[in-house]
Amino acid sequence: MTPRLLERYRKEIVPQMQKRFNYKTPMQVPVIKKVVVNMGVGEAVADFKILEKAMEELGLITGQKPALRGAKKSIATFKLREGDPVGYVVTLRGARMYAFLDKLFNIAVPRMRDFRGFNMTAIDAIGNVTLGLKEHVIFPETQTYCPPLQQKH
Numbered sequence: 001m002t003p004r005l006l007e008r009y010r011k012e013i014v015p016q017m018q019k020r021f022n023y024k025t026p027m028q029v030p031v032i033k034k035v036v037v038n039m040g041v042g043e044a045v046a047d048f049k050i051l052e053k054a055m056e057e058l059g060l061i062t063g064q065k066p067a068l069r070g071a072k073k074s075i076a077t078f079k080l081r082e083g084d085p086v087g088y089v090v091t092l093r094g095a096r097m098y099a100f101l102d103k104l105f106n107i108a109v110p111r112m113r114d115f116r117g118f119n120m121t122a123i124d125a126i127g128n129v130t131l132g133l134k135e136h137v138i139f140p141e142t143q144t145y146c147p148p149l150q151q152k153h
Helices: 004-021 048-062 094-111
Strands: 035-040 067-070 085-092
Touching: 004 094, 035 048, 035 094, 048 085, 048 094, 085 094
Parallel strands: none
Antiparallel strands: 035 085, 067 085
């Protein structure tokens, strides 16, 4: 099954961009090649169970098993040694990438509190976009327990 965003890209966005930017063929229209999703888990040094939970949730969000990433440098202040597990990474391409982007733009971003748009400085000269999310609970797959608010009497 073709993801909605990919179908819309091919049928609507490519012809519009061809007209607007005077591209002669659809092959000249820019295309998204891959999406890399990183999750750093700083508390993993103290408790390995946190790292396992992070892997599980990143896998649910992206639909692909994350790869473990180790520390590049030793930092004595944080009791971190080179190679210690510090996070996970997932590289998405093709249909999974478009399905993830569709979910991000149409479900997750509208659920963000006080969202005022993405910062334009997040785009570099080559065209790479870097977005940072502080909370992953905006994705519907995460079933994070939130205790009820305590009322003051």
